[in-house]
Amino acid sequence: MSVLVFAENLKGVCKKSSFEALTYSRMLADKLGVGMSAVTIGTVSNIEELASYGADKIYQINKSEVTPFDSKQFAKAIADLAQSIGATTIVASHSSQGKSIAGRLAVRMNAGLVTAVNSLPQEGSDFIVRRSLFSGKALADYKVNSTNKVITVIGNTVPPAKSDSVSDIVDAEVTLGAASINVLETKTVDGEIPLPEAELVVSAGRGMKGPENWGIIEDLAQTMGATTACSRPVADADWRPHHEHVGQTGVAIRPNLYIAIGISGAIQHLAGVNNSKVIVVINKDPEAPFFKAADYGIVADLFDAVPKLNEAFKNVLAS
Amino acid sequence: MNVLVCISKTPETTAKINFVEGGTAFDSAGVNYIMNPYDEWYALVRAVELKEKNGGEVTVFHVGDASSDIVIRKALSIGGDKAVRVNADPKDSFFVAKQIAQYCKDNPQDIIFFGKETIDYNGAEVGSMASEMLDIPFISFASKLEENGESFIAERDIEGGVQSVEVRAPFAISSAKGIAEQRIPNMKSIMMSKRKPVAVIEPVESETLVEITHYETPPPKSGVKLFEMENLEELVRILRDEEKVI
Ligand SMILES: Cc1cc2nc3c(=O)[nH]c(=O)nc-3n(C[C@H](O)[C@H](O)[C@H](O)COP(=O)(O)OP(=O)(O)OC[C@H]3O[C@@H](n4cnc5c(N)ncnc54)[C@H](O)[C@@H]3O)c2cc1C
Ligand SMILES: Nc1ncnc2c1ncn2[C@@H]1O[C@H](COP(=O)(O)O)[C@@H](O)[C@H]1O
Numbered sequence: 001m002s003v004l005v006f007a008e009n010l011k012g013v014c015k016k017s018s019f020e021a022l023t024y025s026r027m028l029a030d031k032l033g034v035g036m037s038a039v040t041i042g043t044v045s046n047i048e049e050l051a052s053y054g055a056d057k058i059y060q061i062n063k064s065e066v067t068p069f070d071s072k073q074f075a076k077a078i079a080d081l082a083q084s085i086g087a088t089t090i091v092a093s094h095s096s097q098g099k100s101i102a103g104r105l106a107v108r109m110n111a112g113l114v115t116a117v118n119s120l121p122q123e124g125s126d127f128i129v130r131r132s133l134f135s136g137k138a139l140a141d142y143k144v145n146s147t148n149k150v151i152t153v154i155g156n157t158v159p160p161a162k163s164d165s166v167s168d169i170v171d172a173e174v175t176l177g178a179a180s181i182n183v184l185e186t187k188t189v190d191g192e193i194p195l196p197e198a199e200l201v202v203s204a205g206r207g208m209k210g211p212e213n214w215g216i217i218e219d220l221a222q223t224m225g226a227t228t229a230c231s232r233p234v235a236d237a238d239w240r241p242h243h244e245h246v247g248q249t250g251v252a253i254r255p256n257l258y259i260a261i262g263i264s265g266a267i268q269h270l271a272g273v274n275n276s277k278v279i280v281v282i283n284k285d286p287e288a289p290f291f292k293a294a295d296y297g298i299v300a301d302l303f304d305a306v307p308k309l310n311e312a313f314k315n316v317l318a319s
Numbered sequence: 320m321n322v323l324v325c326i327s328k329t330p331e332t333t334a335k336i337n338f339v340e341g342g343t344a345f346d347s348a349g350v351n352y353i354m355n356p357y358d359e360w361y362a363l364v365r366a367v368e369l370k371e372k373n374g375g376e377v378t379v380f381h382v383g384d385a386s387s388d389i390v391i392r393k394a395l396s397i398g399g400d401k402a403v404r405v406n407a408d409p410k411d412s413f414f415v416a417k418q419i420a421q422y423c424k425d426n427p428q429d430i431i432f433f434g435k436e437t438i439d440y441n442g443a444e445v446g447s448m449a450s451e452m453l454d455i456p457f458i459s460f461a462s463k464l465e466e467n468g469e470s471f472i473a474e475r476d477i478e479g480g481v482q483s484v485e486v487r488a489p490f491a492i493s494s495a496k497g498i499a500e501q502r503i504p505n506m507k508s509i510m511m512s513k514r515k516p517v518a519v520i521e522p523v524e525s526e527t528l529v530e531i532t533h534y535e536t537p538p539p540k541s542g543v544k545l546f547e548m549e550n551l552e553e554l555v556r557i558l559r560d561e562e563k564v565i
Contacts, residue, residue: 010478017478068482071447071457096477100459103416103447112528113412115442128532134439137336139535146528180456182485186477194479200565224565242462242497243479248332248438249356249496256564267333271438278562280554281543294543295562296554305548312551316559 002035003028004087006078007050007058008097011186012043012066014050016197017093019160024153025091026054026163027120032089039081039172041074042067047169054163059085059172068183069097073176075104080174082109094152095196102152111148118157135248135271155196156254156277195246198227201255203246203273205231207262207283207302211239216306217261223313229253231263247272259309262302265290282306320375320488322366324399324432325419325446326358328383328390329439338534345534354390357434357494359397364499365464366432367398373466376400378428382409382418388517396504396512407522416448417525423453429488435460435495446493456490462497 005025007018022038029036037057043066044050051058061077078101082090090105092098094116106113114129122128127144129151188194195201202221208214214228221228228244235245246253248271258276262283263269270293273279281294282305291297298305330336330350337346353359363379370377379399381391384406391402405418423431431453433446443459450457458464462481463474471488474481476495504512546554559565 015478071459072450072455075451096460096475099443100447100457103412103444103449104451104457106413106444107416107448107451110526110528113444113448114529115444132537133441133534134330134336135441137536138338139537140531141533143530143532144528145530180486181458181490184472184483184485186480186482188477188480192479196478243476245496249360252441257558257562271332278558278564280558291543293540295540296557297543297545298548298551298554299545300548305551308548309551309555312555313565316552316555317565 002037002085002087003032003089003091004078004082004085005036005038005055006090006092006098006101007038007040008093008095009040009042009044010188012045014040014044014046016160017095017155018050019053020155020158021091021093021153022050022053022055023161024120024158027158028089028091031120037085037087038167039078041077041176051167051169052162053160054165055167058167058169060169061172061174062176063171067176067179068186070179070181070183071100071104072180073178075101075108077174077176079105079108081172084174088147089149089151092150092152094154098152102150106150109148109150110146111150112144112146113150114142114144115152116154117151118154132275135252136274154254156256193227195227195229195244195251195253198253199256200224200226201229201253201257201276202226202259202261203229203231203263204234204261205263206233208234208239213303214240216303216310220259220306220310220313223310223317226259231269260290260294261306263290264288265293282309320369320373320429321378321427322369322375322430322432323378323380323419323423323428324358324363324366324394325380326363326390326394327355327381327434327437328352328387329355329437332438336536338536342534343532352386352390354393355434355437357436357438359394360501361494361496361498362432362434363394363397363399364502365494366430368499369430370398375429378403380419380422381405382407382415382522384408391517392512393504395515396509397502398508399515401515402517404517404519405522406519410527411529412442412444412448413528414522414525416445416452418522419445419449420452421523427489431489431491433491433493435493443493446491450491453489453491456486458484458486458490458492460495461492462495464492464498
């Protein structure tokens with residue numbers, strides 16, 4: 001009856017998404033009064049760090065070999081482990097790996113599946129969790145009726161919290177079957193927090209007039225330690241790289257702070273960002289729809305306001 | 320090469336989202352439905368391109384009632400050769416995946432295309448489930464798919480980057496921006512689509528393990544607080560000391 005977390009790694013490193021999933025699962029297991037363990041697949045260089053996030057045990061599968069992700073191979077190994085240790089609730093991050101594996105696990109385990117969960121289950125004997133729908137325009141409560149359950153937890157649901165105890169790290173007695181695909185290359189941008197994990201995001205749109213003007217955006221992002229994003233037309237015109245495109249057809253994010261600069265706030269853009277905790281909008285048009293979705297606003301020409309905001313950040317952060 | 324493209328139907332992006340019957344049902348009154356953009360712009364177009372190059376057949380597959388016919392016709396006008404509609408109101412992702420898996424067991428396919436996710440429930444569940452039911456590889460969130468002799472090379476979006484993988488048919492793939500360019504059907508293809516066959520089949524049963532007990536719309540924002548250019552430091556202080564986000 002225990003909880004098992006799939007602690008994903010990228011290039012052998014477990015990141016914030018895994019720490020959050022463990023923290024969430026510890027809280028979930030305590031609530032249900034059951035045990036909680038985690039599973040890693042492939043060599044994880046920071047396994048000791050992972051061991052401080054509250055799992056009773058960490059099971060390592062195939063720790064001697066770096067195995068990039070294969071949903072088919074991984075799902076079978078995790079389901080086999082769950083069965084052998086009696087885990088009935090599987091938790092994964094709502095990430096590219098978590099999303100591709102969750103449905104497979106649910107089928108293997110005949111489990112009810114809820115993805116993108118954003119809270120712990122409600123009080124009471126039923127297992128009811130909440131998530132958002134319609135790109136943040138609605139919320140819904142999902143009740144899982146089966147004994148086995150699979151959920152993916154969306155980023156920023158709980159802040160990662162270390163535990164006083166350290167997990168036992170053991171080798172899992174399951175084997176990783178043959179891979180169904182051949183991973184050729186994993187390319188990631190180094191030195192930058194990827195958008196889905198970023199807590200602070202500075203985003204700009206067509207109001208920038210052209211790619212040559214992005215220096216002020218990058219300066220502000222650098223002062224804040226923020227990741228940069230953009231609206232769709234900006235990515236479509238190749239002013240900015242395609243992985244920066246947020247919104248309904250791009251990346252959906254939930255940072256703590258989203259600063260939107262020269263972006264009108266079309267509904268398809270809002271769909272990807274309206275779950276941000278705090279939204280600040282800079283636009284010269286007081287009628288721009290984004291102001292309706294914003295917490296704070298500056299009605300001004302961005303070419304004046306952005307450098308001034310950057311100065312303000314520098315001054316306040318230094319004080 | 321025979322490929323199946325799974326298409327879903329979603330409320331138009333600008334549709335007003337409301338719930339009725341005490342927050343237990345979606346209010347579809349006055350809502351326009353469209354083909355899920357990921358299915359239409361990306362999955363379907365890439366499937367049609369592969370067929371145009373290699374021959375074979377593109378089957379459009381949809382689980383939904385007769386009101387979906389307009390969306391199916393649109394998929395045929397973009398280049399699907401024929402369509403199959405499972406005549407049922409889809410209860411959950413598991414139900415949809417089961418219909419897809421059953422059809423593909425009876426009518427084997429080389430590639431099964433999905434969209435990255437539906438824009439209403441944002442689940443990204445069906446592709447992963449159907450792949451497991453069929454015991455085939457699943458490449459999720461692909462922004463590229465190219466032939467490579469006997470195999471295929473795909474690129475999939477991961478956090479902060481891309482991963483390239485090699486895979487052999489049969490496999491399933493979910494499509495994201497980049498895999499193809501949106502196509503707008505012309506008058507001739509719209510006329511031709513009217514003559515393409517649409518088979519209606521009955522669903523296979525499936526168990527419902529998850530139910531939605533309650534819907535609501537989030538509380539509206541309390542209103543924007545505006546700052547003048549002279550007061551930007553105060554804004555930053557609020558972000559730090561009151562909102563505690565920096
Ligand atoms: C199905 C569909 C899906 C879509 N998906 C997405 C998506 O995922 N993401 C997305 O972003 N869009 C998406 N779009 C497009 C969306 O509808 C908008 O067209 C787009 O978001 C507009 O981008 P923008 O705000 O950068 O540009 P604009 O709408 O042109 O807005 C520019 C803004 O900058 C302001 N501005 C101009 N100059 C200045 C200045 N000097 N100082 C201050 N402010 C200034 C203007 O007042 C204006 O508000 C989608 C559209 C459709 C139909
Ligand atoms: N009712 C449906 N009929 C056919 N395919 C569907 C249906 N619902 C979802 N799909 C497919 O599954 C993908 C992912 O949907 P979802 O798991 O709901 O986010 C969609 O992009 C479609 O390709």
